[in-house]
Amino acid sequence: MVMTKSKPERRIEIDLDWRKKEEGFHEIVKKYPGVSPFVIIQIDVQRRGVHYSAEALGRLDPAIHQVNKPHFAVYEGRGVPTSLLLRDGTSIIVSETSTQTRRDPYLIDVVDGKTVLVDEERVIEEVEYWEKPKFFDKTTSRGTPMRQVIDARPQRYSVSMSNYCHFWTTPGHGCKYCGIGAGGVKFRGAGDERFNAQDLSETMRELVKEKGRFVGVILTGGSIISGAEPFEDELDGYIDALQVVGSVFKTRRFPSQVNSTAFTRRQLERLYNETGLSSYTTDLEVFDADLYKWICPGKAANISFNEWKQRLYDAVEIFGKGQVNGGIVSGVEFATPHGLTSEDEAIEMDxxxxxxxxxxxxxxxxxxxxxxxxxxFFRQNTPSLDYYVRLTKGFYEILRKYGISTYMDNYRKCGMHPNVNLDRI
Ligand code: SF4
Structure with a gap:
């Protein structure tokens, strides 16, 4: 095995004793025999991040794979894989190679001719880089690269309905874990704040030529407060985008999901009735009213915690049970200074x-x-792997108890959520 000589520049220091303070990957795999090791790998790699050896980067072929420009100068301007895929089809999002906590990241290296995930010089599992769809190399008649119009995961493609979240307009209102606006990146008022219908239509027509490539679409974007009623412009944006996307399908409803701000019942009815949308997600992000106010102040200033929950319940009545999800960014409940300090308490709360x-x-x-x-929240730390596995099991068991299908976000459609991935065993 050839270890990389240069490691990503770190902006926070690793706690050199972190492995003594918590159970590691191999201990957790033994402790939870009912949880797929692939799911545990997915959690731990996302939690700790990755870096790449020169040999691993040599395996990246821009003609085949999706490539990102990394944050770190250490790769000397070379692209890095957009994300990783495990043998069982589990996706691991390692976007921007930028995840940093006080734990050292995994290494992607080449061992015995295979691209593998390595920790402490021990091979954990084989990985693949995400392949790109054919439309990524094409441009629209307006000259826009199609890869900028529609993004792609192995299973599904995604449309950014808008490129700006209005919460960042009010100082202090952006979600504290979100990297979109905290660095001063603002697109409000720019020509590309909202999707371009012509670009989207042309890219959709190109995309469907790859038969069997995708099983669905997700549309998401920043929160748009403006409109005749709060978030009405955001709603109109999704309706317009879904009508363009839906125009390539022969059936009225098509496999699709919107992940948006929580809309009112009237807005949800419009979304369902005026489009072919089949499923809906709106994320509370954190499962406690006080932490929600602190961590997501823009959301809380516009929609109270209880009102957000009510809108989720309304969405179930409109889209149906099994077609509505609400999620969290698990781990932010420990952010300091107002977060929890006990993993047991956090499990109980969640x-x-x-x-x-x-x-x-x-x-x-x-x-x-x-x-x-x-x-x-850049300098914050994430909880233990044990915590994440407990949460994963807990969420999955609750889904089973209430007979809620995982179909809308399962490994064939999304695969990003460890608790949903448990449905495969
Ligand atoms: S709603 Fe929160 S997480 Fe989403 S884009 Fe806006 S600030 Fe970021």
Whole structure:
């Protein structure tokens, strides 16, 4: 095995004793025999991040793979894989190679001719780089690269309905874990704040030529407060985009999901009735009213915690049980100075609210928190791997208890949420 000589420049120091303070990957795999090791790998890699050896980067072929420009100068301007895929089809989002906590990241290296995930010089598992769809190399008639119009994961493609979140307009209102606006990146008023219908239409027509490549689409974007009623412009944006996307399908409803701000019942009815949308997600991000106010102040200033929950319940009545999810950025509940300090208390808190949501038919999903440079929470740390596995099991068991299908975000459609991935065993 050839270890990389240069490692990513770190902006926060590693706690050299972190491995003594928590159970590691191999201990957790033994401790939870009912949890797929692939799911545990997915969690831990997202939690700790990765870096690449020169040999691993040599395996990256821009003609085949999706390539990102890394944050770190150490790669000397070379692209890095957009993300990783495990043998069982589990995706690991390692966007921007920027996740940093006080733990050292995994290494992607080449060992015995295979591209592998390595920790402490021990091979953990084989990985693949995400392949790109054919439309990525094409441009629209306006000259826009199609890869900028529609993004792609292995299973599904995604449309950014808008490129700006209005919460960042009010100082202090951006979500504290979010890297979009904290670094001063603002697109409001720019020509590309909203998607371009012509670009989207042309890219969709190109995309569907790759038969069997994708099983669905997700549309998302920043929160848009403006409009005749709060968030009405955001709603109109999704309706317009869905009508363009839906124009390539022969059926009225097509496999699709919107992940947006929580809309009112009237807005949700418009979204359902005026488009072919089949599923809907709106994320509370954190399952406690006080932490929600502190961590997501823009959301809380516009929609109270209880009102957000009510809108999720309304969405279940409109889209149906199994077609509505509400999620959290798991780990931010420990952010200092106002977060929890006990993992047991956090599990209790998260599972209590998860049960309340599920009892109304709302599906559960959690993302593993990437500590993103440029976010307000950049210097924070994530909880233990044990915590994440407990949460994953807890969410999954609640879904089973309330008979909520995982179909809308399963590994064939999304695969990003560890608790949903448990459905495969
Ligand atoms: S709603 Fe929060 S997480 Fe989403 S883009 Fe806006 S600030 Fe970021």
């Amino acid at each position: 599972l209590a609210l998860a049960e309340e949501l599920a009892s109304h038919g709302v599906g559960l999903k959690h993302d593993v928190w990437h500590v993103v440079p440029g976010s307000i």
